[in-house]
Every structure is written in C-alpha cells, then in structure tokens.
Amino acid sequence: MKTLFANRMHISFAILALLLLLFIAWPLLRTVTASGPALLWQTILDEEVRRAIGLTFYASFIATAIAFLCGVPLAYLLARADFPGRRLVEGLVDLPIVVPHSAAGIALLMVFGRQTFLGQAFGLFGVRFVSALPGIVIAMLFVSLPFLVNAAREGFEAVDPRLERVSRTLGGSPWRTFWGVSFPLAWRSILSGAILMWARGLSEFGAVIILAYHPMVTPVLLYERFESFGLRYAQPVAALVILICLAVFIILRLIGGRKERAR
Amino acid sequence: MVKLPITYRLSLIADRGSSFVPCQLQIRDLWVELEGFRLRHINLDVAAGEYLVILGPTGTGKTVLLEAIAGLHRPSQGRILINGADVTGLPPEQRGIGFVYQDYALFPHLNAAENIAFGLRMRGAARRTVEERVAAIARLLGIEHLLRRMPETLSGGEAQRVALARALVVEPRLLLLDEPLSALDLETRQGLQRELKRIHWQLGTTAIHVTHDFEEAVALGDRVAVFKEEPAGEAGREGGIVQVGTPEEIFRRPASEFVARFVGGRNLFRGRVVRQAGETFVRLAEGLGIAAVTGLEGEVSLLIRPEDIVLSSTPLLSSARNCFRGRVVEVADGGAVLYVTVEVPPRFTALITRRSWEDLALEQGREVYLAFKASAVHLF
Numbered sequence: 001m002k003t004l005f006a007n008r009m010h011i012s013f014a015i016l017a018l019l020l021l022l023f024i025a026w027p028l029l030r031t032v033t034a035s036g037p038a039l040l041w042q043t044i045l046d047e048e049v050r051r052a053i054g055l056t057f058y059a060s061f062i063a064t065a066i067a068f069l070c071g072v073p074l075a076y077l078l079a080r081a082d083f084p085g086r087r088l089v090e091g092l093v094d095l096p097i098v099v100p101h102s103a104a105g106i107a108l109l110m111v112f113g114r115q116t117f118l119g120q121a122f123g124l125f126g127v128r129f130v131s132a133l134p135g136i137v138i139a140m141l142f143v144s145l146p147f148l149v150n151a152a153r154e155g156f157e158a159v160d161p162r163l164e165r166v167s168r169t170l171g172g173s174p175w176r177t178f179w180g181v182s183f184p185l186a187w188r189s190i191l192s193g194a195i196l197m198w199a200r201g202l203s204e205f206g207a208v209i210i211l212a213y214h215p216m217v218t219p220v221l222l223y224e225r226f227e228s229f230g231l232r233y234a235q236p237v238a239a240l241v242i243l244i245c246l247a248v249f250i251i252l253r254l255i256g257g258r259k260e261r262a263r
Numbered sequence: 264m265v266k267l268p269i270t271y272r273l274s275l276i277a278d279r280g281s282s283f284v285p286c287q288l289q290i291r292d293l294w295v296e297l298e299g300f301r302l303r304h305i306n307l308d309v310a311a312g313e314y315l316v317i318l319g320p321t322g323t324g325k326t327v328l329l330e331a332i333a334g335l336h337r338p339s340q341g342r343i344l345i346n347g348a349d350v351t352g353l354p355p356e357q358r359g360i361g362f363v364y365q366d367y368a369l370f371p372h373l374n375a376a377e378n379i380a381f382g383l384r385m386r387g388a389a390r391r392t393v394e395e396r397v398a399a400i401a402r403l404l405g406i407e408h409l410l411r412r413m414p415e416t417l418s419g420g421e422a423q424r425v426a427l428a429r430a431l432v433v434e435p436r437l438l439l440l441d442e443p444l445s446a447l448d449l450e451t452r453q454g455l456q457r458e459l460k461r462i463h464w465q466l467g468t469t470a471i472h473v474t475h476d477f478e479e480a481v482a483l484g485d486r487v488a489v490f491k492e493e494p495a496g497e498a499g500r501e502g503g504i505v506q507v508g509t510p511e512e513i514f515r516r517p518a519s520e521f522v523a524r525f526v527g528g529r530n531l532f533r534g535r536v537v538r539q540a541g542e543t544f545v546r547l548a549e550g551l552g553i554a555a556v557t558g559l560e561g562e563v564s565l566l567i568r569p570e571d572i573v574l575s576s577t578p579l580l581s582s583a584r585n586c587f588r589g590r591v592v593e594v595a596d597g598g599a600v601l602y603v604t605v606e607v608p609p610r611f612t613a614l615i616t617r618r619s620w621e622d623l624a625l626e627q628g629r630e631v632y633l634a635f636k637a638s639a640v641h642l643f
Binding site: 160162163165166167168169170171172173174176180181184185 | 355382435
C-alpha cells in the first residue's frame with residue numbers, strides 16, 4: 001500500500017479531500033459539543049423528546065420488519081430468477097431513492113388517505129394512516145426499502161448458485177436449500193441492509209410530515225422546535241439525535257467489518 | 264485391488280438398513296436448451312457399477328450434461344432413466360444422485376463434518392445415525408482429522424475429499440464428478456485419482472466423471488464418452504457425444520477426425536513389464552523396450568506425454584533416457600508448437616516449439632532421434 005503522502009499529487013488530493021471531510025464532521029461536532037452534558041440530560045428528561053424518539057425507533061422497526069418479510073423474497077428472485085421485466089422491477093425498487101420524499105408522501109396520501117378506497121378499507125379494521133402510526137410506518141417503508149432490498153439482493157448474488165445445486169442433489173428441497181444455504185450465507189448482507197434501512201427510516205422527514213405531523217417523530221419535532229422557538233431550542237435535540245444515530249452507525253459498521261473478516 | 268464383499272461395503276457406511284446398490288443409467292434422445300448453449304441429442308447408457316468418463320476439451324457443455332442428469336436443468340426433449348424408471352420429471356432432491364464440482368462447492372458457513380452431514384440432515388436422519396455415518400465415511404476417505412476444520416482452511420485435495428465424502432455419505436445411486444481433479448496440483452491429483460479408483464472399487468457406485476484430461480480418462484474410465492462442443496449459429500454453442508468406447512477403442516479407432524485429434528497422436532501403448540540386470544523395461548508388441556520406473560508387473564498400459572519427448576538430430580546418450588531412432592512421418596501445426604509424429608515403430612508423437620523445429624531443420628521423411636526420461640513414462 002502506498003502512503004498518503006507518496007507524491008505531490010497525493011498531497012494535493014489529500015488537501016481537497018480534507019475540506020470535504022471537515023464539511024461533514026465540523027457541523028456535526030459543533031452541534032454535539034455546543035450543549036453541555038447538563039443540557040443534554042435535560043433534553044433526555046423532556047418527555048416530548050423521549051416520546052418522539054421512541055416512536056421513531058418503533059415505527060422504523062415495523063417498517064423494516066415489513067420490508068424484511070416481503071423484501072427478502074423479492075431480493076432472492078431478483079438475484080436468481082430470470083423473468084421478463086426484471087430490469088423494470090429493479091428500477092421500481094430504486095425509484096424511492098430518486099423521488100423527492102415530500103412527493104412520495106403526497107403519492108402515499110393519494111392511495112392511503114382518508115377518502116381513498118384503501119384508506120376506507122383499512123378504516124373498517126380501525127387502521128388509520130393519516131396522523132397516525134401506520135402513516136409514519138408506510139412513509140418510512142416507502143422511502144427506505146431500497147436499502148434493504150438492494151443489500152439483500154447483493155447478498156444473494158454473492159452466494160454461488162452451485163452451492164444451492166449441491167444442496168438440491170443432497171436431498172434438500174428448494175425451501176430447505178433456502179433456509180440451509182442461501183439465507184445463512186446472505187444473512188450478513190441482509191442484516192446490514194436492514195440496519196441501514198432502519199437508520200434511514202429514523203431520519204425520514206419529508207414523507208412522514210405529509211402523512212403525519214402528529215404524532216411527532218424526531219425529525220418533525222426538531223423542525224417544530226426550530227420553527228417555534230428557534231435554533232437555541234432545536235440544537236440540544238439535534239445533538240441528541242446525532243449522537244444516537246452515530247451509535248447506530250458504529251454498530252452497523254462493526255457488523256459490516258465482521259462480514260469482511262468472515263470471508 | 265480386491266473388490267470387497269458386499270457386507271463389508273455396507274459396514275463401511277455403518278448403517279445396517281442401508282443399501283449401497285449401484286444403478287444403471289439410460290439417457291434417451293436428450294436435448295437441453297439454455298441461453299447460449301444447447302445439449303444436442305444425447306444418448307448414453309451407463310451400466311450398474313461402471314465408471315464412465317466423459318472426455319472433451321474445456322468448455323461448459325460437459326457440466327451442463329451432468330447437471331441435466333442431476334435434474335438441475337430441465338430438458339426440452341428426451342428421457343433419463345435410472346434402473347429403467349423415468350426420472351426426467353423428478354426434482355434433483357428426489358433423484359439420489361451425488362454431485363462433486365471441480366472447485367468443491369463446500370458450504371463456507373459449515374465445517375467439514377457439517378458439510379458431510381448436510382445431506383443426512385436434509386433427509387431428517389437421527390443425530391446418532393448422522394454421527395456414525397459421517398465418522399464412517401471420514402474413515403473411508405482418511406479425513407477424520409479434518410472434520411472440525413472450516414472449508415477455507417482446507418487445501419484443494421482435502422476440500423475435494425470432504426466434497427466427495429459429502430456426496431457419498433447419502434449413498435447416491437449415481438455419482439457425478441465434474442472435473443474433480445482439475446483444480447489440484449499434479450501430486451495431489453495423482454493421489455486423489457488413485458483414491459477415486461479405490462473408492463469406486465470398494466463401494467461399487469456407478470460413476471460419471473467429466474474431464475478434459477486424456478490421461479485421467481484412460482486411468483479411471485471403464486469406458487470413455489468423447490464430448491464435442493462447437494458453434495451452432497443463433498443458438499450459440501452446442502455440444503454432444505461423438506463416440507463412446509473403452510479407452511483402448513477410442514484411442515485405436517477414433518470415429519472422427521475430432522476424436523483422433525483430441526486423443527490421437529498421443530503416445531498410448533500396451534506392453535509387458537520386464538526386469539533384467541536391475542533395470543525395468545516395458546516390452547512393446549512392436550519389440551521396442553522402453554525404460555520405465557514402476558512397481559507394476561505384467562501387462563500394462565503406458566503413456567508418454569508428447570511434451571516430454573525431446574527430438575534431436577544426433578543420439579542423446581544418457582542412462583536416464585530412452586533414445587530411439589525414427590523417421591518423421593507427419594507434422595501437425597499447432598500454432599506456436601508443432602506435433603511431430605515419428606515412426607520408430609511404433610509411432611511416437613512429440614510436441615516441439617516452432618523454434619526448435621527450425622533449429623533442427625526437420626521435414627517429413629527425415630531421420631531423427633527421440634529421447635525421453637524413464638520417469639516420463641506413465642504406467643497403469
């Protein structure tokens with residue numbers, strides 16, 4: 001491996017890169033350090049803040065669980081099966097990444113809103129989307145499912161199809177082959193995709209605020225505090241959220257690192 | 264090597280209820296169409312307990328044929344019968360056919376013992392049975408010390424033994440081996456080749472072994488099926504079997520120029536081991552005595568790789584070498600190399616570079632000396 005300062009070009013590149021890294025790290029660090037431990041502790045004690053954080057974690061977890069249930073089979077089919085319109089399906093899965101999230105929220109409202117067919121059908125079972133937990137869940141699901149599906153697909157693609165074939169010749173049915181070979185081998189990718197999706201769901205603002213301003217998830221609460229009380233009141237909440245996300249992110253990287261070592 | 268009595272063979276597997284009964288295979292008018300490759304009109308009969316080698320140049324077609332037999336590709340036409348019963352529509356898990364891939368295809372998340380036990384687990388065998396049978400097959404293959412190891416820590420030869428154990432432990436009616444020795448170094452390859460022969464003797468399993476190596480085919484195969492692959496217009500490539508016979512038949516009476524080119528021109532002879540004055544010779548039918556290194560006795564086959572033969576315009580005098588005078592009868596252009604056939608008799612084929620061809624100023628009809636080491640003579 002060459003060192004960072006091997007020649008002048010490397011040094012120039014390192015300086016340019018450093019600017020970008022500072023641009024990411026500095027504001028985050030500034031926010032986190034601006035409020036002392038006492039203020040952070042006070043923020044944690046704020047019931048509204050805690051409720052928002054709990055709700056956000058919970059909603060994103062449900063969204064991830066739904067994506068897991070339907071997205072893992074989808075990912076497997078994309079990795080293994082050859083069917084007409086496969087590329088179309090792949091594009092469809094990626095679409096939530098490019099659609100503005102507020103537009104995604106509007107689109108969901110058009111289908112799950114109070115007056116719509118689906119909205120009324122679910123209403124019969126007492127499930128309401130607008131201004132309720134299910135609305136938050138579907139907003140998070142919509143915008144962050146590509147993370148899980150794509151990671152799982154890559155995981156399955158990395159499994160040598162011959163391992164599945166060997167399993168079949170050894171007497172394994174397609175189901176047992178999936179659970180005994182494909183799934184355990186793709187598990188790390190699926191898990192890191194799920195964590196990434198969950199983390200992405202935590203930070204969702206645009207789509208959620210259109211479906212459900214209340215009950216408040218953390219990004220919405222942050223926005224409301226900023227709008228109503230200004231930067232000084234929003235900043236400790238932001239610091240807390242950044243710290244929590246950082247912790248989640250570190251766990252994710254640790255899991256990813258283990259995957260590489262296992263190979 | 265002595266074929267073991269059936270009761271002992273069964274005890275090797277340590278399961279009194281089991282039956283390691285070899286099966287016959289028939290393939291009738293089989294076509295398989297894949298994207299870019301087509302298997303063309305395969306007809307093949309494999310007798311119970313037979314070791315059939317499918318021999319052909321490197322390509323994907325032979326693997327497709329094995330996978331089709333195992334039920335991993337759905338044929339577009341034709342039938343596959345095991346002991347007379349049509350299995351064409353059966354999924355792979357219901358065929359009882361073992362499969363060993365060239366690069367082992369061990370499950371990387373399971374250790375060697377778990378890999379071997381996989382098939383038994385899939386069949387819902389009791390834990391005791393699994394342990395006993397894994398231990399028995401590991402003993403048979405001499406891999407007991409490897410059972411706790413993960414696949415990534417195994418050498419090629421060790422991994423292939425584990426893969427073989429994994430396929431054999433479920434007592435397949437038919438064993439398919441897809442270039443099982445090709446990824447191994449020479450020494451390991453020869454060791455495992457002997458092992459395959461021994462296991463086939465002991466268990467009597469019907470086996471189909473795919474290879475591109477003629478020597479391997481001759482050493483292992485009761486019969487050899489020559490597989491040819493060629494471009495086929497819009498379909499991409501297609502492949503089929505062009506000749507089936509004993510190694511001797513394939514070699515002596517190639518049915519087509521392709522077979523002749525692929526197996527012919529190589530130096531396969533039969534002879535008798537003679538020992539005199541501390542030296543070992545193989546006396547050929549033509550009367551020639553070839554110095555060799557061997558522990559074998561009696562009638563043997565011998566093979567000398569064309570690249571092991573050196574041509575020269577003067578006799579090379581060395582005790583380690585065989586040296587014969589002959590006449591160049593044929594030259595086949597192979598690009599950077601040339602295949603030179605020299606009539607001694609018998610006919611030997613040597614592989615030489617274009618440069619040494621020019622240096623030697625050879626041409627058809629010229630007298631030439633050929634030499635090769637006693638250790639370059641492969642006997643079996």
